[in-house]
Amino acid sequence: MMRPRLKQAGWIAALALLGLASSQSDPLKAAVATGGAQYAQVILDQDEGQRLCTQYQSQLPGELIPKFIEAQKALIRYPANGKLLGDWQNGEKVFTDPKRGNCYACHQGDPKQLAYGTMGPSLANYGARGTSEPILRYTYEKIYNSWAFVPCSLMYRGGVHGLFTPEETADLVAFLVDANSPLNRR
Template sequence: MKKWIISVAGLIVGISLLYVPDTAEAGKKRTFEEDIKQDWAQKVCSNPESKVPPELLDKFLEEQKKLIKYPKSGNIYGDWKRGEKLFSNPKKGNCYACHCGDPKELACGNLGPNLKGYGKKKKDPEYTYRKIYNSWAYVPCSVMYRAGVHGRLTPEEIADIVAYLHSPESPINK
């Protein structure tokens, strides 16, 4: 009996040791002032027209393209089933907040275009990957957040969403 208790206790301690808190979360609390600090591109986009001045456009696009990174494996076409979950997870991709297209997701928003049948119309998964990673490399100052740039999605996760959007098996294209 005693042994049993000790081993359970040991297991609990072991599991708790495995849990290493996220360094960003662990330290001090972030402040509003820190969070409203802007990068160069955000500053450029902060105008009533939400447009990049023409003289800065080339530099803007070039810089944004430079920020795009690929998965270590080089594979930008992941698992559509994982992608499906990321698409509808408010804490991850949260894509459905603005895009309809998943037939199961009725609470979808309409800020962005409906993605139903996306893979039938668009045939270039790499473009999709790059657009999700950094929308501003294609549509400067777009309302679509730069998922990869901000690390909200990892390259691998973006690859999963690419598969979700392009795969003929995916509900998006059914």
């Protein structure tokens, strides 16, 4: 009983905020509010990173980049057991699942999988980089929050948004680097 009520209260508060930002001062806020409650909520719930990437049309001015990257790094969470290398077989499931990683939309992965996008670089043979700690850490952090490396990159921050958990991020790392992963098999 409490939950819907709280939700509604939050929505009313959001509308009240919109009221303050009248159509003159911010036509965006006023107009999106009439575009449907759910749509408006997602637009109005933009986090600081999304707001900056929107404001600068994804071309952040150089002087803003260090602070932006620092803020994005601070959003990265790690697995409770501290292990950045998980289970590659589960990683493959997360990689392929359109609702979680959805990685094939942009990247080549398993060379046998032909329906891949070309927006990101090919990840075939990613394991050639080895499994040293710096490689694992970079891979983990890049997957969890790509904006900690490339501000406003197309690559969405799946970890930050909870599309996959820290443990599943470690599984994705394994799918990329493990010698037995189809990405690296010869």
